[in-house]
Amino acid sequence: MKMKQPGLLIAVALTAAGIASTAHAASGSGDAEVQARVDEAKAVTSAFVKQLGGTMKAEMKAGGPTAAMKVCRDVAPGIANDISLEKGWKVTRVGTRVRNPMLGLPDVWEQGVLKEFEKRAAQGEKYDAMSYSEVVDEPAGKSLRFMKAIGVAEQCIGCHGSAEQITEPVRAQLNALYPHDRAVGYKPGDLRGAVSIKQPFND
Numbered sequence: 170m171k172m173k174q175p176g177l178l179i180a181v182a183l184t185a186a187g188i189a190s191t192a193h194a195a196s197g198s199g200d201a202e203v204q205a206r207v208d209e210a211k212a213v214t215s216a217f218v219k220q221l222g223g224t225m226k227a228e229m230k231a232g233g234p235t236a237a238m239k240v241c242r243d244v245a246p247g248i249a250n251d252i253s254l255e256k257g258w259k260v261t262r263v264g265t266r267v268r269n270p271m272l273g274l275p276d277v278w279e280q281g282v283l284k285e286f287e288k289r290a291a292q293g294e295k296y297d298a299m300s301y302s303e304v305v306d307e308p309a310g311k312s313l314r315f316m317k318a319i320g321v322a323e324q325c326i327g328c329h330g331s332a333e334q335i336t337e338p339v340r341a342q343l344n345a346l347y348p349h350d351r352a353v354g355y356k357p358g359d360l361r362g363a364v365s366i367k368q369p370f371n372d
Contacts, residue, residue, distance in 0.1 A: 203313065206368065207302045210315035213256045214300075214364050218317075221248050234327045234339050242346060257368060262319075264362035266354075268347040278305060278314065279365055286318045287360055296320030296360060304370075311370040321359040329355040 224244055228236045253260045263275040265283055275283060282301050289299060299318040304311055326334050328343070329352055335343070343350050355361065 202370075203304060206313040207315065209256075210258065210302060210313065210366055210368070211300070213252065213258050213260065213366055214315065214317045216256070217249065217252050217260050217364060217366075220252070221245060224248070229324075234336075235342050238328070238342055238346060258366045259368070260364070260366045262362060263365050264352060265360055266351040268343070268350045268352045270349050270351075273362070275362075275365070278303075279316065279363070282316045283360065283363060286316075286363070290360065296358075305367075309369065312367045313370065314365070314367045316363040316365045318363050319361045321355045321357055321361045323357050325355065325361065326357065329353055329361070
C-alpha cells in the first residue's frame with residue numbers, strides 16, 4: 170500500500186454521511202459476532218473516511234487538485250496503514266478504473282460487489298448510502314469483508330472527467346505521476362470505487 174488513487178480521495182471526502190445506512194451481512198459465524206464486526210467495520214471505515222477526507226479538503230482549499238494529488242501519493246498510504254494497525258482491519262480502496270495498474274485493482278470478490286453496487290444504483294439506491302458485508306471463506310480461513318461505495322461527485326470531475334474537463338496543469342501532473350492512468354471519463358453519479366476492509370475470524 171504505497172500509493173493511492175487521487176480521485177478516490179476526493180470522492181471519499183464526500184461519502185462519510187452514508188456509511189451507517191445499508192450493509193448486507195451473510196451469516197457464516199455466530200450472528201451476534203458477525204453483526205458486531207459489521208458495526209465495527211462501519212466505524213473503522215468512518216474513521217478512515219473522516220481523516221482522509223479532512224486532509225484532502227484542506228489541500229484542495231490550499232492548492233487545488235494538483236496539491237490534492239500529493240495527498241494521494243504521500244499521505245494516504247500512511248493514513249490507511251495507521252488505521253489498519255490501530256483498528257486491526259486491513260484498510261484499502263479499490264476503483265472501477267485505476268490510475269496505477271499496480272494498486273487499487275479489485276480482487277474477484279470486490280469486482281462482484283462493485284457490480285452489485287451498480288445494479289443497486291440502477292434500481293434507485295444512492296452510492297453514498299450503499300455498503301455490503303459478507304463472511305468469506307478464504308485460503309487462510311474466514312474473514313469478515315466490508316465495502317463502502319464511493320460515487321463520483323461534481324468535485325471529482327476536475328481529475329476524473331473527460332479530456333475537456335481536466336485542465337492542462339492537472340493533466341500534466343497526472344501524466345507525470347500516473348503514465349498508465351485509466352481513471353478518467355467519469356460523470357457525476359458514476360461509481361468510482363469503494364473503501365474495502367477485511368478482518369479474519371480467530372478460530
